[in-house]
Amino acid sequence: MLKYAVKRILLIIPILFLVSVFAFGLVRLMPGNAEMAFLQAAGIPPSDEALEHAAEELGLNRPITEQYTEWLGKAVHLDFGESFTSHKVVREEVLGALRNTAILAGFSTLLILIISVPMGVLSAVRADKELDHMNRILAFLGSSMPSFWLGPLLVQLFCLKLGWFPVQGFGTLRHLILPGFTMAVLYIATYSRTLRNSLLENMNRRFVMYSRARGISEKKIVMNHVLRTSLIPAVTTFGVNFGHMMAGTAIVEILFSWPGIGRLCVGSITSRDYPMIQGYIVVISVIFVLVNLITDLITVALDPQMRESL
Amino acid sequence: MKRKVLSLLFAGMMIVSLAGCGGKTEQADSSAAKADTAASSGETQQAENDDAEEKTLTVAASRDTGELNPHTYSSPMWVQSLVYEGMTRFVDGKVVGGIAESWDISDDGKTYTFYLDKDNVFSDGTPVTAEIVKKNFDAVIAVKERHDWMETYQVLDSVDVVDEYTVQLNLNAPFSGLLQELALSRPVRIGAEAMFPDSGDTLNDPIKEPIGSGPWKIVEHVDSQYSIFERNDNYHGTLPSYKYLKVMIIPDINTAANALKAGEIDMIYDLDSQMTGDIYNELEASGFTASISDPVTTNMILVNTASGATKDDDVRLALEYGINKESISKNIYGGLQPVADYLMNPKTPYCDDPDIVTYTYDPEKAAEILDEAGWVLADGASVRSKDGEDLVLRFLYEGDNESVKTMGQAIQAEYAKIGVQVDMIAQDSTNYGTAQKEGAFELLQAETWGDPFDPHSYMSSFRVTTHGDYAAQLGLENKKEIDDKITEALNSTDEKVVEDNYQYVLETLTEQAVYIPVTYTTKAIIYNPDKVDQVSYNTTLDVLYETFTVK
Numbered sequence: 001m002l003k004y005a006v007k008r009i010l011l012i013i014p015i016l017f018l019v020s021v022f023a024f025g026l027v028r029l030m031p032g033n034a035e036m037a038f039l040q041a042a043g044i045p046p047s048d049e050a051l052e053h054a055a056e057e058l059g060l061n062r063p064i065t066e067q068y069t070e071w072l073g074k075a076v077h078l079d080f081g082e083s084f085t086s087h088k089v090v091r092e093e094v095l096g097a098l099r100n101t102a103i104l105a106g107f108s109t110l111l112i113l114i115i116s117v118p119m120g121v122l123s124a125v126r127a128d129k130e131l132d133h134m135n136r137i138l139a140f141l142g143s144s145m146p147s148f149w150l151g152p153l154l155v156q157l158f159c160l161k162l163g164w165f166p167v168q169g170f171g172t173l174r175h176l177i178l179p180g181f182t183m184a185v186l187y188i189a190t191y192s193r194t195l196r197n198s199l200l201e202n203m204n205r206r207f208v209m210y211s212r213a214r215g216i217s218e219k220k221i222v223m224n225h226v227l228r229t230s231l232i233p234a235v236t237t238f239g240v241n242f243g244h245m246m247a248g249t250a251i252v253e254i255l256f257s258w259p260g261i262g263r264l265c266v267g268s269i270t271s272r273d274y275p276m277i278q279g280y281i282v283v284i285s286v287i288f289v290l291v292n293l294i295t296d297l298i299t300v301a302l303d304p305q306m307r308e309s310l
Numbered sequence: 311m312k313r314k315v316l317s318l319l320f321a322g323m324m325i326v327s328l329a330g331c332g333g334k335t336e337q338a339d340s341s342a343a344k345a346d347t348a349a350s351s352g353e354t355q356q357a358e359n360d361d362a363e364e365k366t367l368t369v370a371a372s373r374d375t376g377e378l379n380p381h382t383y384s385s386p387m388w389v390q391s392l393v394y395e396g397m398t399r400f401v402d403g404k405v406v407g408g409i410a411e412s413w414d415i416s417d418d419g420k421t422y423t424f425y426l427d428k429d430n431v432f433s434d435g436t437p438v439t440a441e442i443v444k445k446n447f448d449a450v451i452a453v454k455e456r457h458d459w460m461e462t463y464q465v466l467d468s469v470d471v472v473d474e475y476t477v478q479l480n481l482n483a484p485f486s487g488l489l490q491e492l493a494l495s496r497p498v499r500i501g502a503e504a505m506f507p508d509s510g511d512t513l514n515d516p517i518k519e520p521i522g523s524g525p526w527k528i529v530e531h532v533d534s535q536y537s538i539f540e541r542n543d544n545y546h547g548t549l550p551s552y553k554y555l556k557v558m559i560i561p562d563i564n565t566a567a568n569a570l571k572a573g574e575i576d577m578i579y580d581l582d583s584q585m586t587g588d589i590y591n592e593l594e595a596s597g598f599t600a601s602i603s604d605p606v607t608t609n610m611i612l613v614n615t616a617s618g619a620t621k622d623d624d625v626r627l628a629l630e631y632g633i634n635k636e637s638i639s640k641n642i643y644g645g646l647q648p649v650a651d652y653l654m655n656p657k658t659p660y661c662d663d664p665d666i667v668t669y670t671y672d673p674e675k676a677a678e679i680l681d682e683a684g685w686v687l688a689d690g691a692s693v694r695s696k697d698g699e700d701l702v703l704r705f706l707y708e709g710d711n712e713s714v715k716t717m718g719q720a721i722q723a724e725y726a727k728i729g730v731q732v733d734m735i736a737q738d739s740t741n742y743g744t745a746q747k748e749g750a751f752e753l754l755q756a757e758t759w760g761d762p763f764d765p766h767s768y769m770s771s772f773r774v775t776t777h778g779d780y781a782a783q784l785g786l787e788n789k790k791e792i793d794d795k796i797t798e799a800l801n802s803t804d805e806k807v808v809e810d811n812y813q814y815v816l817e818t819l820t821e822q823a824v825y826i827p828v829t830y831t832t833k834a835i836i837y838n839p840d841k842v843d844q845v846s847y848n849t850t851l852d853v854l855y856e857t858f859t860v861k
Contacts, residue, residue, distance in 0.1 A: 037740045042383030045459050046743050047774045053456050086376060087384055087516070088533075096533065152564070159572050167568040168560055170535055257560045257569075259534035267561075270710075272740055 001300065001307060008293050015289055016282070020075060023281035024068050027274050034058060034084060037272035041085050058084055058274075071278065080279035085271045090279040093264065098246075098283060100170065101253070101260035105245045107180040108187070109238075116188045120195025125222065127200055135192060142189030151182045151255040168257035179256040183249065187241060191234055198230040232302055239295025243288040365552035367842065367860045368575045370566040372582045374559050375537040378520035378528060380499035381450050381512040387495040387851040388581055392539055392555070393433075394499030394522030397424055397443075397492040400762040400849055403657055405489045409438060409500050409523060410477075419484025419803035426475040432502035433527040433542040434519075440471040443500055447479075449512045450497045456513065461770055461800055462491040484801050486808045487766030490659070494762060495851050525550055525856035534559055541856075550856040567593055570838065576860070577837035577845070579853060585834040586713065587644010599839045602646055603847035605655040605830030607760040609647060609714075611705075611721070611753050612778055613824055615785030618752045619701050624683035626823035629753075630669035631676035632728045633721060639829050642716050647829035654816060655830055658764045663813040666820055677728045687729045694729035702731045706751035709736030714755050717828065721753075749781030757831065761849050765812050769796050772815075786822060 035054035039046045055061040074081065080090035119139075123132040158178060159167045169175050202208065203226055211221045250262030261280065268276035300306050376385030380394040399408040410424035430438040447469040450457065457463040465481040465488075472478050481488070492498070501522050507515035520528055525547060526539035539555040558575055560566040563584035569575045570593065578585070578593075594600040611633075613626050620626055635649040651668040654661035680686075685694040685701050694701040705722070707714045715736065722732040732753065737745055746754060756778055759768040772779045773793045783789050792815050799811035819825055835845050843859040 031738075031741050033740065033744070036743045040739055040743055043387070044383065045771050045774065045777060046747060047459055047776045049455070050459050051776070057456070085384060086374070087382075088377075093533075155568055160568060163572070167572045167574055168565050169558070169574070254562050255565060257535075257558075257562070257565055259559075263534070263561065270739070 004300065005297060008296065012289055012293070016285065019282060019285040020072055021068075023278045023285075024071060026281075027272075027277045028064065030269075030272065034060060034272040034274050037270075038084050041271050071275075075278075075282065080282070081275040083268075083276050084273045090275045093276065094261065094279045094283050097259060097261040097264040100258065101246055101249050101262065104176065104179055104183065104249060104252070104258060104260060105242065107176050108184040108245065109242065111180055111184040112187045112191060115184070116191035116195065119188070119192035120199065121222065121227065123192065123196040124199035124203065127196070132196070135196075139189040139193050142185045145185065147182050147186070148251050148255065150185060151178070151252060154178050154182060155255075170257070170259055175256075175258075179252050179258055182255075183245065183252050187245070191238070194237065195230060195234050198233050199226055202226045202229050228302070232299060235302070236295060236299055239291050239298075242291050243284070246287055247284050364554075365860050366554040366556055367552055367577065367855070367858060368556040368558060369577045369579055370560045370569060370575050371557045372559070372561050372563070372566075372584060374534050375528070375531060375557055377516065379512060379517045380495075380501045380505070380520075380522065381446070381497050383496060386581070388853045389537075389557075390495040390499055391524065391852040392526040392855065393520055393524045393528060394495070394501060395524050396494065396499050398489050400490060400493035400852065401854070402848070403659065403761060405493060405762075408493065409443065413489070415803070417803075419486075420481045422479040422481070422488065423472065424477050424479070426477070427546050428475050430523055430546040431544045432504075432521050432523045433544055434502055434504055434521050435544065436502050436504070438500065438523055439474055440477040441474075442503060443477050444469045444471050445503075445506070445510075446500045447477075447498055449506075449510060452511075453513045457497045459774075460491055460494075460767060461485050462488055463497075484803045486800060486802050486805075487770075490762045490766060493852070526555060545856070548856055550858075552858075552860045555855055563589060570598065570836065571596060573838070576841040577835065579845075580834045580836075581853070583831060583833070585646065585836075587642075587646050590646055590834055590836065591644055593836050597839070598836050599842075600834065600836040601845075602832040602834050604657065604832070605648070605650070606833055606849075607764075607831045608650050608653055608655060608758045608827050609717075609829045609831050610650070610653060610756060610758070611826040611828060612751075612756045612782045613826060614749060614752050614754070614782045615822070615824060616781065616783075617749055617785075619685075619696075619699065619703060620752045621785050622683060622685075623822065624679050625685065625701070628676040628679040628683075628728065629725070629730070630823045630826055631672045631679070632725055632730070633826055633828065634671045634724055635828050636671065638717055638720055642713060642720060643829060646834060647831055650827035650830045652816075653820065653825045653827050654758065654765055658761065660809045660812045661765055661816065663816060665813070666817050668820075669823075669826075673724070673728055680728065680730075685729075692726070692729065693731045700731065701729065702733060703752035704735055704750070705732045705753040705755070706735045706737060706742065706745055707755040708739055708742045710738060718755065746778035747776045747781070749778070749784070751778075754778055754782065760831075760851075762851070766800060769812065769815065770800055772796060783819070783824060786818075786824070788818060792818065 035051045035058065036046055038054045038058060039050055044050050059067065071081065078091055080094070082088065083090055083093060119135050123135045126132050155167055155178065158164045165174050165178050199222070208221055208226060211225060246261070248262065249260055250266050252258065253260040253263040254266065265277070265280045268280065371386070373386050375389045378385050378390065378393055380390055395409040397408050397410045398405050409426060409430065411427045412425045414423045415421070426438055426440060426443065432438060451466065451468065454463045454466070462485065465483045465485045466479060467482050468480045470478045470480065499522065501517070501520070504519050505517050505521045506512065507518060509515050523542070523545065525542055525545045527542045528537060529540045530538040536559060537557045539557070541550045541553050543549070558569070560569060563580070563586070566575065566578050567589050570578055590600055613620050613629060615621060615626070639645065639647055639649045652666060656662040680694055685696045687694050705718050707718050709715065718734050722734060725732050735751070745751065758764055771777045772783060773796055774780055783792065786792065795811040795814050799808045802808050833847065835847070837845060841861055843861050845858050846854055848854045
């Protein structure tokens with residue numbers, strides 16, 4: 001187990017190196033150039049001279065390998081440079097926005113757990129009964145509603161009609177509820193169904209039969225034995241999805257004016273803010289890699305068969 | 311083991327999200343405490359209403375207010391104007407005094423002497439002297455090649471202190487638009503000594519504190535969330551009648567509209583032209599006071615005289631007659647943008663020209679012109695052709711602008727009726743700039759620059775090789791004469807010469823059908839009549855918030 005963990009951790013180094021090459025290369029392959037975007041953001045007409053000055057100011061007139069090595073040298077010390085447009089330190093901007101997104105994603109996760117686990121368990125226990133059918137319809141609706149449609153609907157009802165929550169902003173739990181729920185709905189729908197199916201599958205396994213034979217109550221069997229085994233696929237999918245959640249918040253963040261990483265990234269792409277986009281890609285990649293690592297370790301810890309196979 | 315791992319995982323998640331919420335609440339509490347008087351809604355607002363002086367106006371902005379460096383381009387222009395004054399100010403289409411009360415211009419037009427208000431102080435109480443004005447100019451002149459897209463920084467050589475309250479600007483050539491360009495919110499707005507970094511290099515080093523002599527001073531800034539400006543009681547102009555201006559950063563116009571409905575903000579001043587006719591009409595119907603400004607810029611189609619079928623004068627002329635502006639104004643812009651007959655709206659300085667021709671919608675005439683010019687419709691064809699060349703035009707536009715796209719589609723449909731095929735090419739803003747520079751279009755959606763850039767800075771750009779206007783005008787026989795007339799106007803001190811030359815240029819460009827003015831853009835202001843009393847319009851770069859009154 002320890003050997004496996006060390007191997008996985010060491011593998012992070014080449015992965016991140018490749019990420020740095022892609023991050024640096026891909027932003028420069030985007031159509032359009034940063035000098036032009038820089039001038040447009042500043043409201044300066046793009047004459048040849050102005051473009052030259054901008055390239056010089058942004059350090060884009062040097063050979064690309066030189067730019068890359070300088071950037072990489074700083075990036076390993078977590079210095080991603082300054083934003084082209086706002087002149088702010090990229091690390092602070094990205095981490096600040098990331099923290100805000102983590103709050104949103106963390107809260108969403110909490111909602112997902114609180115809602116999808118009971119939903120999944122109840123659906124499995126009452127499989128093909130009314131409650132299961134109802135959950136199925138809800139899950140169907142939840143997974144088919146895109147956030148850019150669901151969000152405004154929730155705003156109409158809960159902010160404008162009922163006045164329960166603020167339309168936009170950041171800072172209190174009341175600001176968190178609607179964007180958090182908007183993000184969570186899709187995952188609740190998916191997880192509750194995954195969990196239900198996995199529970200049903202495990203309910204037919206032999207250890208359940210033996211437990212019943214031992215006279216253990218149905219409730220204990222489900223909660224203590226079946227649920228734990230059934231959580232494995234959910235934890236694995238969640239690992240992948242948490243990264244997606246962190247990286248895919250842009251729509252919800254713009255919709256609710258949430259100052260998070262998605263909004264920052266979309267703005268940076270529009271303004272071809274290379275240092276900001278690079279910093280974003282690297283940080284998000286680190287999150288993906290770490291979450292995947294943790295998920296794998298947890299799965300191994302949860303699953304004796306896998307542990308033995310290592 | 312398993313149980314432990316699981317509970318650790320759950321506990322970890324709970325802690326992360328609770329710690330997040332807790333931390334945030336704390337921060338929100340502390341900022342709420344600071345901004346208590348400034349908060350716009352709920353009980354706080356009511357408490358404020360007891361004291362007229364303490365009132366707050368809460369507005370939405372789509373971009374963060376930024377670092378507020380008066381010599382760089384990173385903050386929105388209107389925000390820089392809140393905090394810093396320029397030498398002059400552009401109000402209602404005229405240049406008026408700013409930090410300078412009055413000025414003299416030498417006969418050769420190369421020396422401008424500015425007289426400062428002796429009682430004027432910065433928001434930190436330090437006096438506004440000729441020395442500090444010079445220091446601000448020097449910081450910009452030191453890197454003037456960064457600003458030479460403006461005529462001012464091509465001609466401005468040096469600044470001298472004449473006495474404690476008199477400064478002199480020395481130019482290497484006269485420039486008729488100088489006073490107008492000095493009203494711009496950058497690159498020279500005057501900051502106090504306390505603003506300067508130790509190096510004095512405001513381009514490369516961050517400023518210490520944003521201290522100016524404008525009507526407002528910034529008291530709180532939470533990145534990407536909001537900024538609170540407090541009235542600068544030292545301001546030498548009209549003092550704002552309310553104490554706080556809170557700017558909420560809301561990138562999406564729909565969210566801003568909802569925030570207005572929910573009472574979270576008092577006003578939307580749509581500086582970035584995100585407002586759509588639908589939102590505008592809906593808010594108006596919901597009881598908000600909605601109005602639009604005078605024309606700000608001209609939304610037009612630039613027709614390339616140096617590429618494809620539009621090299622033909624008659625094709626360009628036919629295009630002028632083939633466009634239904636009334637319908638575009640009404641149906642696409644929901645009445646927010648009135649029909650434009652001129653490239654420069656007649657209120658622009660020097661541009662009220664009675665002799666300029668206008669074109670009215672007449673598709674039959676357009677078809678006739680094309681027929682006569684040899685662009686004919688073959689039997690069964692939907693597109694005209696001449697000498698084997700089909701009348702197909704590339705229409706280049708910024709793809710992220712929905713209204714422009716819809717306008718393009720309307721124009722496409724109109725031109726199809728007269729046998730002209732239009733291929734729409736959407737580009738994002740960066741590529742749009744590049745393609746425009748390369749002249750890779752027959753039709754290009756563009757806008758004039760608005761005051762105080764119009765007419766000087768905008769028409770000056772006609773001569774700049776990398777500009778879409780330059781590329782489009784290249785096919786004109788009198789292109790050189792146009793450029794010379796503009797240069798002469800820019801370098802003249804004689805108002806008559808300036809006016810005559812600009813009018814010559816506008817007349818010839820209109821006669822040769824290089825521009826199709828479609829609508830005049832305006833800025834929408836929508837506010838809650840229970841909170842806001844009176845608003846006014848000025849340029850997009852300088853919103854006169856100090857003249858607004860709130861309830």
